[in-house]
Amino acid sequence: MIKVKINGQEQNWDGDPDLPLLWFIRDEIGLTGTKFGCGQALCGSCTVLVDKQAARACVTSVSDVKDREVITIEGLHPTGDHPVQKAWRQLNVPQCGFCQTGQIMQAAALLIENPRPSRDQIRQSLSGNICRCGCYQRIENAVHLASTGV
Structure with missing residues (x-):
């Protein structure tokens, strides 16, 4: 079981540990603000924060963020006022x-x-x-x- 904190909420994943974080965020959690662009970390459309640093979610696996804090666009500010x-x-x-x-x-x-x-x-x-x-x-x-x- 992989535990990840996304936008302040703990999430558990018992599927493929190599699943790209992008698809975990979009398909498993239902947060669609993070976009799929190139799938190769070249365009930046899928950028999220992992422990306050920019990371490309399309090439970052769920196992890479085990026990770490991930912030998506939905979690940047509760009312969109960052x-x-x-x-x-x-x-x-x-x-x-x-x-x-x-x-x-x-x-x-x-x-x-x-x-x-x-x-x-x-x-x-x-x-x-x-x-x-x-x-x-x-x-x-x-x-x-x-x-x-x-």
């Missing part, structure tokens, strides 16, 4: 929106590690997250805004 989420709305960041949960989770991880990143640090941290619509400038601006506490 500073990054607020900045996203304020600056109207999304276009199609598909990559946004991964972008937000990557940005949240950055701000945990570095609450006041430079623009270069923001770009570097988010460089592994692909936006199909090319909203990179709006994404960078939102992360910068979130880092200022506005």
Whole structure:
């Protein structure tokens, strides 16, 4: 039995320990905010926080997060008012929106590690997250805004 804490709630898994965390989150728990993109950790759509660090859920197995804390977009803030989420709305960041949960989770991880990143640090941290619509400038601006506490 594998025990994982997801969004503050303990979850038990007695299935395949190699099941990707993404499918455990989406199919077993029913949290669909974490998206499937490439399945190879190249696009960042499936980004979640594992012990406050960004992780790609498509290549992280359930056994990799045994006894660890996982936060999905649904658990980032109970009312969707994490500073990054607020900045996203304020600056109207999304276009199609598909990559946004991964972008937000990557940005949240950055701000945990570095609450006041430079623009270069923001770009570097988010460089592994692909936006199909090319909203990179709006994404960078939102992360910068979130880092200022506005």
